Amino acid sequence: MKILQNKTLTDVSGFQAIGIHSGIKKSGNKDLGIIYSTKPAVAAAAFTTNIVKAAPLQINMENLKISQNTQAIVVNSGNANACTGAEGLNHAHQMTQTVADALGLSSSEVLVASTGIIGVPMPMQVVVPGIKAACELLATGTGASAAEAIMTTDSFVKSITVEVMIDEKPVLISGIAKGSGMIHPNMATMLSFLVTNANISKSLLSETLKDSVSDSYNMISVDGDTSTNDMVIILANGTAGNTLVEKADGNYGKFKEALDFVNKELAKLIAQDGEGATKLIEISLYNAKTQKDAKVCAKSIISSNLVKSAFFGSDANWGRIMCSLGYSGGNFVPEKVDILFKNEKGTIQLVKDGAGIPFSEEQAKEILDQKYVNIVVDLKDGEHGAVAWGCDLSYDYIKINGSYRS
Amino acid sequence: MKILQNKTLTDVSGFQAIGIHSGIKKSGNKDLGIIYSTKPAVAAAAFTTNIVKAAPLQINMENLKISQNTQAIVVNSGNANACTGAEGLNHAHQMTQTVADALGLSSSEVLVASTGIIGVPMPMQVVVPGIKAACELLATGTGASAAEAIMTTDSFVKSITVEVMIDEKPVLISGIAKGSGMIHPNMATMLSFLVTNANISKSLLSETLKDSVSDSYNMISVDGDTSTNDMVIILANGTAGNTLVEKADGNYGKFKEALDFVNKELAKLIAQDGEGATKLIEISLYNAKTQKDAKVCAKSIISSNLVKSAFFGSDANWGRIMCSLGYSGGNFVPEKVDILFKNEKGTIQLVKDGAGIPFSEEQAKEILDQKYVNIVVDLKDGEHGAVAWGCDLSYDYIKINGSYRS
Numbered sequence: 148m149k150i151l152q153n154k155t156l157t158d159v160s161g162f163q164a165i166g167i168h169s170g171i172k173k174s175g176n177k178d179l180g181i182i183y184s185t186k187p188a189v190a191a192a193a194f195t196t197n198i199v200k201a202a203p204l205q206i207n208m209e210n211l212k213i214s215q216n217t218q219a220i221v222v223n224s225g226n227a228n229a230c231t232g233a234e235g236l237n238h239a240h241q242m243t244q245t246v247a248d249a250l251g252l253s254s255s256e257v258l259v260a261s262t263g264i265i266g267v268p269m270p271m272q273v274v275v276p277g278i279k280a281a282c283e284l285l286a287t288g289t290g291a292s293a294a295e296a297i298m299t300t301d302s303f304v305k306s307i308t309v310e311v312m313i314d315e316k317p318v319l320i321s322g323i324a325k326g327s328g329m330i331h332p333n334m335a336t337m338l339s340f341l342v343t344n345a346n347i348s349k350s351l352l353s354e355t356l357k358d359s360v361s362d363s364y365n366m367i368s369v370d371g372d373t374s375t376n377d378m379v380i381i382l383a384n385g386t387a388g389n390t391l392v393e394k395a396d397g398n399y400g401k402f403k404e405a406l407d408f409v410n411k412e413l414a415k416l417i418a419q420d421g422e423g424a425t426k427l428i429e430i431s432l433y434n435a436k437t438q439k440d441a442k443v444c445a446k447s448i449i450s451s452n453l454v455k456s457a458f459f460g461s462d463a464n465w466g467r468i469m470c471s472l473g474y475s476g477g478n479f480v481p482e483k484v485d486i487l488f489k490n491e492k493g494t495i496q497l498v499k500d501g502a503g504i505p506f507s508e509e510q511a512k513e514i515l516d517q518k519y520v521n522i523v524v525d526l527k528d529g530e531h532g533a534v535a536w537g538c539d540l541s542y543d544y545i546k547i548n549g550s551y552r553s
Numbered sequence: 554m555k556i557l558q559n560k561t562l563t564d565v566s567g568f569q570a571i572g573i574h575s576g577i578k579k580s581g582n583k584d585l586g587i588i589y590s591t592k593p594a595v596a597a598a599a600f601t602t603n604i605v606k607a608a609p610l611q612i613n614m615e616n617l618k619i620s621q622n623t624q625a626i627v628v629n630s631g632n633a634n635a636c637t638g639a640e641g642l643n644h645a646h647q648m649t650q651t652v653a654d655a656l657g658l659s660s661s662e663v664l665v666a667s668t669g670i671i672g673v674p675m676p677m678q679v680v681v682p683g684i685k686a687a688c689e690l691l692a693t694g695t696g697a698s699a700a701e702a703i704m705t706t707d708s709f710v711k712s713i714t715v716e717v718m719i720d721e722k723p724v725l726i727s728g729i730a731k732g733s734g735m736i737h738p739n740m741a742t743m744l745s746f747l748v749t750n751a752n753i754s755k756s757l758l759s760e761t762l763k764d765s766v767s768d769s770y771n772m773i774s775v776d777g778d779t780s781t782n783d784m785v786i787i788l789a790n791g792t793a794g795n796t797l798v799e800k801a802d803g804n805y806g807k808f809k810e811a812l813d814f815v816n817k818e819l820a821k822l823i824a825q826d827g828e829g830a831t832k833l834i835e836i837s838l839y840n841a842k843t844q845k846d847a848k849v850c851a852k853s854i855i856s857s858n859l860v861k862s863a864f865f866g867s868d869a870n871w872g873r874i875m876c877s878l879g880y881s882g883g884n885f886v887p888e889k890v891d892i893l894f895k896n897e898k899g900t901i902q903l904v905k906d907g908a909g910i911p912f913s914e915e916q917a918k919e920i921l922d923q924k925y926v927n928i929v930v931d932l933k934d935g936e937h938g939a940v941a942w943g944c945d946l947s948y949d950y951i952k953i954n955g956s957y958r959s
Contacts, residue, residue, distance in 0.1 A: 199879030199887045232908035265872020266909035370858040373880035452776040460955030466671025473605030474779035502638040503672035549866030
């Protein structure tokens with residue numbers, strides 16, 4: 148598998164994409180995107196477990212059941228179309244129908260996603276003309292503009308493309324994603340859209356996506372809030388020409404490895420660009436008794452406001468890490484825990500067998516002052532591991548969320 | 554039941570209390586307190602569910618089993634004596650033994666509590682002389698000085714005293730508590746110490762405390778972090794002279810009502826004084842299908858960083874409240890939810906049947922700009938209610954926790 152630099156959605160054969168400003172955002176920034184497979188494609192998706200589900204999610208769940216073919220995704224930022232009642236459902240449906248009419252599809256072959264403020268009616272007077280204009284521009288558009296169109300408080304575009312050879316054919320997987328607040332996915336994710344030219348069955352695609360999401364997007368947290376609009380969608384149009392992947396064989400293994408890589412990279416980019424974040428924190432948790440213990444312990448550390456505030460201040464406050472492990476719900480023996488901090492500036496051990504050991508505050512500060520810090524936690528209690536990602540909690544998180552309105 | 558203004562622990566018959574500066578805190582602030590019943594007393598306690606339990610909690614659990622009589626509590630701030638290994642247990646035991654020697658008790662008749670930084674050895678060279686000095690000053694001390702001695706980042710003293718007549722005898726319950734970070738109690742609480750002159754059996758005292766804690770301290774959150782040192786203790790010395798309360802009769806009902814009131818008031822004071830808080834937020838959740846649904850929904854709202862940030866900015870962002878309800882784990886029907894904001898400036902409805910309704914942004918801002926805001930959530934789905942308390946999330950939370958070290 149190799150990473151393709153500077154490639155995006157539209158470098159995958161058979162895919163077009165575009166992002167435009169339709170008028171939802173007052174800032175004039177891009178706010179509407181279309182991703183389109185010119186050939187028939189299968190889709191898989193994962194949705195938030197929040198029981199308050201935005202209108203687009205309800206439409207998509209239905210469309211994925213009705214139709215075997217999925218060729219387009221329409222996505223807007225600036226308005227979440229959540230808690231908008233029956234009118235919101237109509238609006239979401241109208242969005243898929245407008246795309247379908249423009250591209251010669253049935254509305255059930257189109258998926259829809261929204262992100263932005265909750266509870267405000269979608270301004271259809273700009274959205275409908277925007278969709279029509281975007282569909283006309285598709286052929287000439289770039290995936291990069293689509294990646295821009297899904298941004299809200301994101302500070303940079305999140306995009307990655309990889310290539311893996313299957314049956315000697317180059318199979319590409321390319322994804323775009325957006326963060327960066329209300330990020331604490333649970334069995335689903337924030338917005339992330341992936342396309343691939345792999346020839347793969349719908350059922351296997353669905354299974355592999357579910358599995359991949361649980362180790363990537365579900366292992367990040369920015370603020371502990373699981374959104375009403377979380378969604379990851381992958382479209383696979385088979386134009387790579389490989390033999391259909393339909394069971395867990397070697398070709399599936401290659402595809403899965405590449406998909407996992409893409410999802411984890413996008414998840415890390417979201418964590419790194421969490422609202423107000425100044426650094427990316429990676430938790431490497433080793434030797435838990437069960438996989439579940441490993442995951443809940445790792446995620447509890449990255450979700451703690453106190454741990455995150457300490458990292459903002461480059462404070463080697465390992466006590467807060469022990470504390471967050473203790474209330475995680477995971478099982479472990481406190482008296483066995485080791486904790487280390489690691490990055491390009493070196494490695495420093497702070498805790499051995501559950502108690503603090505002397506360390507250089509200067510060296511710790513040097514490590515913590517970097518843009519990336521790896522917290523290594525060894526429970527020494529089993530053989531299961533997990534990795535989670537998050538960010539620090541800064542003044543800017545409050546600034547963004549104490550006043551941000553669209 | 555009546556509230557006794559300006560009364561504290563030492564106004565309850567048979568109790569002495571003192572707070573001094575022993576030298577643990579570099580600031581020179583009080584850091585060591587003793588609460589002492591001059592007569593035999595029964596005790597009940599609740600402890601954190603964090604599986605990383607500080608040394609004092611381990612000692613207390615043992616002492617409460619060994620001894621029917623509990624006459625003293627020693628508490629320090631500035632050092633949590635958590636994650637300190639076998640040495641920490643020795644230190645905690647040494648603290649109870651020093652009190653026991655000074656007051657003529659056995660060490661199992663003394664409880665110990667600590668709060669402050671995790672993982673640093675307790676400076677016994679100042680703690681032991683401090684305890685001896687404090688015990689000598691007990692007779693002349695005031696409960697107010699003890700309340701000061703347990704403060705860390707608290708900005709004001711938390712204390713309340715009530716009186717209830719039982720068998721025509723005035724029974725007093727007086728409590729002191731500390732917050733104000735690492736506050737998200739679960740089946741237990743932060744530090745809270747109560748004394749009463751009621752004559753009540755140990756087993757009934759224990760049962761009523763457990764029950765009272767679940768509706769008070771367990772319904773507040775400052776930052777979602779459940780501490781390693783949470784503890785609430787009540788001592789009852791029977792000097793009021795009422796007939797022994799030993800079953801759930803009318804006298805028990807009066808005592809329970811007063812105890813609930815004291816615990817809820819202390820819990821609210823802790824929420825109000827959460828690190829960096831500028832306002833107290835009270836969630837009144839009505840008409841849930843079960844008691845559990847009511848509690849998890851109410852607590853989820855108050856624990857959301859996004860809701861808390863919005864309140865800091867006086868932003869009527871009800872979408873974040875709907876979102877936090879949705880991921881709470883509680884069951885409800887999104888399409889039935891009503892949301893209102895209330896306080897002395899008026900009442901405003903923002904959500905009806907799960908969708909936003911028009912409201913005056915000016916009136917909402919006027920309500921949200923006050924020091925107290927009541928969020929009323931009506932699930933219209935059953936008959937169970939719950940109340941939870943918390944605070945907003947401000948720049949100062951980050952300031953305190955991005956640099957605070959003792």
